[in-house]
Every structure is written in structure tokens, then in C-alpha cells.
Amino acid sequence: MSTDILELLNSPEMTKVCAPMVRYSKLAFRTLVRRYNCDVCFTPMIVADSFVKAKEARDNEFSTNVGDKPLIVQFAAKNPDEFADAAELVAPYCNGVDLNCGCPQSWVMSDGYGARLLENPQLVKDLVLQVRNRIPAPFTVSVKIRLLNDVKKSVNFCRTMEQAGVSFLTVHARTPQMRKEPINMEGLKLIRDCVDVPLIANGNVRSLEDAEALHKESKCQGVMVASAMLKNPAIFSGAPVTPLSCVQDWLDISSAIPTKFLVMYQHLVFMLEKILPYEERLVFNVLKDSQSVYDFIESYYNLKPRARSDLDFIKPIDCDYYVKNFDKKRKSLDVLMDDPDTNESFFSGFFN
Numbered sequence: 001m002s003t004d005i006l007e008l009l010n011s012p013e014m015t016k017v018c019a020p021m022v023r024y025s026k027l028a029f030r031t032l033v034r035r036y037n038c039d040v041c042f043t044p045m046i047v048a049d050s051f052v053k054a055k056e057a058r059d060n061e062f063s064t065n066v067g068d069k070p071l072i073v074q075f076a077a078k079n080p081d082e083f084a085d086a087a088e089l090v091a092p093y094c095n096g097v098d099l100n101c102g103c104p105q106s107w108v109m110s111d112g113y114g115a116r117l118l119e120n121p122q123l124v125k126d127l128v129l130q131v132r133n134r135i136p137a138p139f140t141v142s143v144k145i146r147l148l149n150d151v152k153k154s155v156n157f158c159r160t161m162e163q164a165g166v167s168f169l170t171v172h173a174r175t176p177q178m179r180k181e182p183i184n185m186e187g188l189k190l191i192r193d194c195v196d197v198p199l200i201a202n203g204n205v206r207s208l209e210d211a212e213a214l215h216k217e218s219k220c221q222g223v224m225v226a227s228a229m230l231k232n233p234a235i236f237s238g239a240p241v242t243p244l245s246c247v248q249d250w251l252d253i254s255s256a257i258p259t260k261f262l263v264m265y266q267h268l269v270f271m272l273e274k275i276l277p278y279e280e281r282l283v284f285n286v287l288k289d290s291q292s293v294y295d296f297i298e299s300y301y302n303l304k305p306r307a308r309s310d311l312d313f314i315k316p317i318d319c320d321y322y323v324k325n326f327d328k329k330r331k332s333l334d335v336l337m338d339d340p341d342t343n344e345s346f347f348s349g350f351f352n
């Protein structure tokens, strides 16, 4: 399968995408969903500022393996240089970076990140431009948005991103105030009609059939799933609920790739939600340590983690970040933006 994300998005088939999910869309989970027909994965949102400044943040927040492709690393950023610095650091290990412009959580919004950026398209344009200026295609730079109450403003936002040279956009077709209600399909379709870049549609997909219906109706090239993917990581393979093979794979993969107990366990809680009977769930969902979790799974499903030679290649690779003095490399974006000739030339280098 191609690792060129734009090639995938431009093919007639629906591109199946695992959403960025804080805590959850980490390497072990990405390795799992890729076995079940997922085409593209996003990392959880990583704060660009800490990623650039601290080795500890880089080691904690990001890991990958040779099969972890195509991969988009999502950042929270509000400063063009920070976003581009973070992008340069991860570029050798991924296929693109994404800017989170959709998170409605209060700490994210009050720090000026996430959905707060929807109010400032010019700043987001600068963020995108700075990455595009420093890293050429086919490396992608993308933005994930939520809808604004006034969908026309969302259309303008997306057009501004298009002018900045964004590779594609992901539209979570709910406003920051909406929670689990159905998406605003009309708003999504309006954006589809008004921009040319590939779009990934997101929101409220519960099955492969839902994904296919959304792909067909919205005419977006890709479909992204979050919550339903936690409950059934095999969703894109068409399985209606988590198959036991997927539970087995999770036990094996989360043993081979360092995974914190709580994360390993919480994934099992999600995966078993639809397949474990209520009474058993009451017991399973209050277990306290890995041994009791493994004992439960073995006694109920006769499954236990296995060392598998076919999983040797999934071990995380060493990420040897090239941390340089970014300040020296910073170009004045203001100058570039104000001078149409300069703009021409710096774009032409990347789109040939």
C-alpha cells in the first residue's frame, strides 16, 4: 500500500483513517488498527512547544516502528516557528503533520490552542505556510477543524487554508459546543463544494457501513473514526464488534510494544464493551493490575499474550532527533507574506 497520503486520498476508494486520540492513538494501538484495514493513522495531539524544547517530552509523546506508515503527527501549536520546528524534528519519522484546530477542551482553548484557532485564520495560515516553506511535498501539512456556528465562516477558514498550501483538511462536522449528536452533514457538504483540496470527514461513524455512507454522501475522500474505533479496532475490516482475533492481537502487540498498564487495560475495557456480558463487565471494569486482567481474559476467552516471531518487527525504532538551533533557520514570515514575488518563488519550489 502506498505511504503517499495524497495518492491515497486521490484514489477513488474511501481512505480509512484512525483519528488522533489523546492517550489512545499511540504506537501499539496504531499497530493494531493497521492490521484491520486502516489506511492512515494520526498520533494523539502533542504540544509542539514542549516537543521542541524537551527531550523528555519527545521520548514520552512519540514513538514509531517500521510498519507505522502512513503516519500523521498531530500538534497543538499557536506559533509558526514552533509548529515548523516540531515538524522538522518528526519529519524523518512520519508522512505529515497536522494542526489541531478542533479541540474544545477548556485548558486547550484557554491556552490559545485547538478550536480557539478557528477564530484566527490568518495565524493558522502562517502556521501552515511556515511548515510548507521548510518541508517540501510529499510531506503533508494538514489542519483538523470543527465547524463554526456560522458555516460560511468555516468555508472561509478552509479557503484560507487552501491558499496557504494545506495538503488536505479534516472536518469534524460538529461545532465545539456539540458532543455526541449527529454531524452537520449540510455544513460538511457545503465545505466540500467550496474547496478543492482533499477532505477527510469525521463524526458519528459507528460501523463500516456508516463510513461508506458518509463517504458517498459527503463526497469527502477520507473518513476518520475515533470513539467507535476504540470500541472496535477492527471496524474498517467490516467486523460489527471486536473480533476475538483482535483481542488476541492487542494482548500480543501491547506486550511487544511498551504500553502502560492503564492504557493497555482501558483499551480492553473499550474493546469488550459490546462483547462481554454485563455481569462480567462489572467484574472486569474494576480490575486493578495486569495479572488480574490477564487472568480474567484467559479464564473467560482462553486468550493470553503470546510471544510471536511475526511481531519482532513492531518494536519501536530509535528516533534520533536532529535538534539544531532553530532560531538561526527562522525566516521572517512577515516578509514572505508581504511580498507576492517572494511568495511565488517559495511556493513554486514545492509544487512542481
Ligand SMILES: Cc1cc2nc3c(=O)[nH]c(=O)nc-3n(C[C@H](O)[C@H](O)[C@H](O)COP(=O)(O)O)c2cc1C
Pocket: 019, 020, 021, 022, 023, 024, 043, 044, 045, 074, 100, 101, 102, 103, 144, 172, 202, 203, 204, 205, 224, 225, 226, 227, 228
Ligand atoms: C479519547 C479521545 C481523544 C481524542 N483526542 C483528540 C486529539 O488528540 N486530537 C484531535 O484532534 N481530536 C481528538 N479527539 C476527537 C476525535 O479525533 C474526533 O474528532 C471526535 O471524537 C469525533 O469523531 P467520532 O465521532 O468518531 O468519535 C479525541 C476523541 C476521543 C474520543
